Every structure is written in C-alpha cells, then in structure tokens.
Amino acid sequence: MSIIFDEEQQILHIRNHAISYIMEIVDGKYLAHRYFGKSIRSYHKTGITQYFKRGYTTEHEISIPYASFDDFPFEYPVREHGDFRIPAFAAEPASGITYSQLEFHSFEVQKGKPAIAGLPSVFASQEEAETLKIICEDPTAGIRVTLFYSIIDNLSIVLRHQKIDNVGRHSLRLHNVQSLSLELPPQPYEFLSLYGSHAKESNRSRFPLHYGIQRIESLRGSSSPQNQPFFALMSPNITEEHGEVYGFHLVYSGNFLAQAEKDSFGNVRAQIGLHPESFSWVLEPGETFETPEAVLNYSDSGLNQLSQNFHQLYLEHLIPPQFTRRTRPILLNSWEAMYCNVSMEKIDIQSSLAKDLGIELFVLDDGWFRSGNTTQTSMGDWICNEQKLPGGIKTAADLVHKKGLLFGLWFEPEAVGKDSVLFQEHPNWILGIPGYNRTEGRHEYLLDLSQKPVQEHIKHMLDSYLKDGDIDYIKWDMNRPLTDVNSISLDKNRKKEISHRYILGLYHILNWLKNSYPNLLIEGCSSGGARFDPGMLYYVPQIWASDNTDAYDRTSIQDGFSLLYPPSAISAHVSIVPNHQTGRTTSLETRYQTASLFTLGYELDLTLCSAEEQNVIKQQIADYKQNQKNFLSSTFYRHTTPDDNHIMWSIVNETDCFLYIMQKRHDPLRSHGKFHLLGLDPNADYQNIDTKEIFSGDELMHIGITIPCVKEDYHTFILHFRKM
Ligand code: DGJ
Secondary structure (H helix, E strand, O other), X not given: OEEEEEOOOOEEEEEOOOEEEEEEEEOOOEEEEEEEEEOOOOOOOOOOOOOOOOOOOOOOOOOOOOOOOOOOOEOOOEOOOOOXXXXXXXXXXXOOOOOOOOEEEEEEEEEOOOOEOOEOOOOOOOOOEEEEEEEEEEXXXXXXXXXXXXXXXXXXXXXXXXXXXXXXXXOEEEEEEEEEEEEXXXXXXXXXEEEEEOOEEEEEEEEEOOOEEEEEEEOOOOOOOOEOOEEEEEOOOOOOOOEOEEEXXXXXXXXXXXXXXXXXXXXXXXXXXEOHHHOOEEEOOOOEEEOOEEEEEEEOEHHHHXXXXXXXXXXXXXXXXXXXXXOOOOEEEOHHHXXXXXXXXXXXXXXXXXXXXXXXXXXEOOOOOOOOOOOOOOOOOOOOOOOOOOOHHHHHHHHHHHOOOEEEEEEOOOEEOOOOHHHHHOHHHEOOOOOOOOOOEOOEEEEOOOOHHHHHHHHHHHHHHHOOOOOOEEEEOOOOOOOOOOOOOOOHHHHHHHHHHHHHHHHHHHHHHHHHOOOOEEEEOEOEEOOOOHHHHOOOOEEEOEOOOOHHHHHHHHHHHHOOOOHHHEEEEEEOOOOOOOOOOOOHHHHHHHHOOOEEEEEOOHHHOOHHHHHHHHHHHHHHHHHHHHXXXXXEEEOOOOOOOEEEEEEEXXXXXXXXXXXXXXXXXXXXXXXXXXXXXXXXXXXXOOOOOEEEHHHHHHXXXXXXXXXXXOEEEEEEXXXX
C-alpha cells in the first residue's frame, strides 16, 4: 500500500496490491483523473485523450494543445466555465452567483483513515490504511475543498468524501457537494442498480449505458426500498465469476443521487452523494461541511468479487466491531404470531416453547404500548399498556429471562401519533408546514430529529428502558417516508438543510446508543428493508431485510442484498404458511434453508406447529448453532446456474462448504441440474457430510455436482461438504 507523488510527471498514485488510483496535476492547477482499476507498478501518462481542434467549445489557459473542457477528466468537476457535464460541486458565494473555480492547491498524505464528524464512516487502524488529502481552492469565492482518498491494505476499495471550508469573509451556500466523482474511459458499460418496494426489496436492474445521464435516487427522506444507494458500471458480458465492474455505494441513510453520464465522446462520469434537489447548506466564515462517505469498489473477477470486497469492508471496518465475529442469538419475534395483540400469557407460552426448541432471544415487537390492537393508536408516548402486560416491560423481561432467554423490545422512536401526549405538548417537535395539514403515513407523523431537544427526548426515553439492564436487544423500526419536511427551528434560508439535518440527528442518537450500550444488540428495520444501507450498519450489525417472509420471494430479496452486504447483516426469519404476505405455501425445510445462511430467526405462533414440526424446528436450530461460528468466517458466493429456474449460493471457508440451491418450479423437461462449486481447494478432497460421498475439489468446481429435479415447487437443497 502506498501513496506516491512523482514530482517530475506531477502524478499522484494511490496503490495497493489490487488497485491503482491515479491523478495528474496539470499546469499546477487542474486536477485531472487518469486511472482507476487493477493495480499497476508505475504510470507513464499512457491512455490520455488526444485532442484536436474543435468548434463550438471553450478555450482555456492550459498547456495541453486544444484541450477541451467538454471532455477534460476533471477529478472534482464544477460547471459554468466549459465543462457542461454533471457537476460534483456547486456553491453560491456572497456574489449570489452560483459559480466557482476549484484549483489544485496542495496535498498531504497521512496514516490511517480519518472519521467524518457526525457521520458514519469506515474505520481502520494506522497500519491498515493510508489517506491522501488534496486541497483545492477558489480564493475569490473563499472556498477550500479537501478531497479525501483512503485506501485499505488488501482491499480493492477507495473511500472518498469531501470537506468544504468557508475561508472567506462572507457566508456562502453549498448547493451540491457530491461524495464522489469518477471519470471512466470510453468503453461499453452496463448500469446495475437494486430497485424495489416495500415487501419486494433489492431486485436487480441492468441495462446498457447510453449517451446522456442515467440516474437513480431517493427523495423519500431515507435511503428507501425503491433504490439502494448503490450502482455499478460493468462490462456487458459480466457474470458472477468473470468480468470487470466498478461499484459505488453511499454510507448514508437519507436522500441520495447516483448517476452516470456518457458524453458525446463516450467518456463516462459517475457520481454518488447527497441529492442536490433536497439539499443546500449555509456555511458561515470559518465553518466546515463534510459529505457522507462513498465507497468505490473495483473487481476484475465478476460480481462475486465485488460483493466479497463490500462484505469484508463492512464486516471488518464498518459494523460495531464487537459484533464482527460474534454469533447472533437465534430469535423468536412476536410480530407475525401476535401482531399488536400482545399479552403476558402469550409471551409466557411462546417463550416457554421457544426455550424448548433452542431459541435464545424472545423479541416483543409492536403492540406493547398500544391502547388497541392495531397500528392506528398510541405512537410516541412509549408507555406500556399494563392491561395487556400487567407489571409492564420489566415483568415481561423477567418472565422471559427466567426461562433462560434473552429479552428484546421493539421501538419506533422517530414516529408520533396524533393521540399522543407528545403531539399535544410539543406540536413544534414534529415535521410539518405551517398552514397545511401534515401528511400521515401508517397513521403517524415524524419527529423533527434535527432539533436538539427532540434528540434528547428520544435518548431519555430509550435510556429509561435500557438503564436497568432488562433489555438485551432492540429493534429500531421506522415505517414511513418523510413528508412535510420542515423544521420550526431553522430560519427560512436554511430550510433545505432539514433532510440532511434529520439524518444527522438520527445518527447522533444512534451514536449515543451504541456508545452508551455497547453490548446491546440493535437490529435495524424500516418496514423491512426501507433503510438498509451502510450508514445504518455503522450503528447496528444486522437489519431486517423485508416484511416479506415468503421463502420463494426471500431468495431473490436476499440474493439482491447479498450483492452488497455480508450474510450476518441480513436478518431472515422462518414464518408460518400460507405466508401472510403472499399466501404461498412452502415446506418448513425450504423456509429454514432459505434463512439458514443468514442471521436466523423464527416469526410464527409456535402453538400452531405440530409436535412433529416442533421437532423439525428443534433439529434446524441445533444444526444452525453447530455451523453458525463457521459462517462468520466464510466467503459468500452467488452462482451462475444452468437455467433461470434455480438460485444458488454457497458459503465457503478453509474447512467447509455449504451449498444452497432453490428449484423454483418443478420442470418435467429436466431430470437433473449440474451445479458448479466455487472457491474450493482444487487439490483437496471433499466429503458430502450426509451421503459420505467423496469428490475432488477440482471435480466439484469444473464438472459440478448433479442434483435431481424434484417434483415440488420451491424445493431447496442444502449440501454440506467438508474438506478431508
Ligand atoms: C414493520 C416491521 O418491518 C415489522 O417487522 C414489524 O416490526 C412492524 N413494523 C411492526 O409495526
């Protein structure tokens, strides 16, 4: 790992064994991007655009003959003086004219990886990481922009963010500050993103990049189920195992914009960052603004390698480190068993049965504070309904603890209902626009998390439940998009700061929670996976992936999330059939196997399971516990299957390989399928733990294992091979 400046060539080269990121300082002032990709030893200015005299363009003081800003590879581009493509930066100084010229000023290399004030970010030790800071300035506007590039040893990843300082004497307004801008050479690309909705998150969208701008975004106040804050540009023939891909992921939980522009010459500019439509920021003299962090990921070995880079980064350098290698308790969640109709008696019965089956944590979901049995009332005051739960949460926790289980509790701290005392006493604490009725979402409004007193109120409320140590786990839910985004606490020239300030407020509370209760297991949730993003993962090690618990749908949802997130971050539950969301019936085996490579839970009324089913569940849990530790140190692969009728994953480590295959439908035209394994030792032999058959590693990888076609829809197979 090194960051080197070649003075003669004016080249800055960031490099580790896997990747190189190269920039050139042209004429001492223009910062040009030269290369990002597979590691190269040294760079001698190959691959630079050759300009010819063009019409209908602009002219500039630059030593490169005929250089045109139309396709000049600016490292951090601004508009208004010849580069008409998507800008990464726009600021309005005291002149009132949105105009700036950022020129290279200086650079500095430091050991380690700096944190970003108030925002989640990747962490690494002084030995593991190095950071390049490049300072660009516009003295006329009084703006200094510091571009950060951090590289971690052994990872094909560059971490990017920007710091803006107002070094002038007047206030200025930031309109657009992208976390990353990257120039890519003219070649064919496909644009990959993950789209979805509530109960059908994380589906792949893939199309050829055409001329012009292609973008995905969220303006819903959170990262949203509609689009992951992620996209990739990849070679058109890419597969899971082969091909080149650049991945862009934002460590942020609010509104974002992710876009790529292919210019008339075929060059591509890619960007990700805060959404300029819902953002602006007033910066007073001496003040600083820092953007969220963007993860820039490169693979020349297909999408699996891209995923494995993300997984390693998030496991080892993002989630709270005490959970990186900690097995997560297998839980029973009350939601699909009780919905809001909770009672002490039900908790008693369910947790007794859970204990017998080997479950380790009982989670009391929504309903414990509601006056009725629907989601229509009582949000915001967080007072336990003792008619449902005599003795309150303490009694419920004691009951569960006495059975030898951990106790978990559901909260939706950001929401407030009209019938709450909080709403009556503090109407100004709620997002809303004077003169208009607020828009309800799931019968709720949202607290204005940008306000300090609101943050303190939520911290105090959570503390009152957590301080006695009765609660071992909390589920932090959030069930609606942000609307009526207005805060009474900000004056009118700061109104476009609110969306970002809301997220900063959320992070402030989560940071307090994480630091005050380091051993508390927090599960993120937002109507399922509506706020499943790297920003949240900095505070919570696992996130509920979807309210859709149907095993068939879950294969594609989990497959989508696995593109970005390590399996331990993805919560997956076994629920009852017919499935409550889809009406589909799948076998208990399929439901378990589909969840079994991820963080496992059960979410069903155990009294509805027959004695035989309970025995099956008991065995499933015993199997899971036996392998759970193994999973945390394994590599996750998605596999190309012989046809669309199958989904296949595996997790592989030094000693074991677990294979998951779902046959979507019975297909009478096929007697069997041949499935290739990945990541095995070609020179070792592997034994199928169930059948005792022995195969060589290269045989399993190059020829594949034969699986019969079974006469059942949604049939799954788990095969466990052990290296001999
Ligand atoms: C949405 C979550 O995704 C569910 O799991 C459940 O917690 C409900 N909210 C409760 O209201």
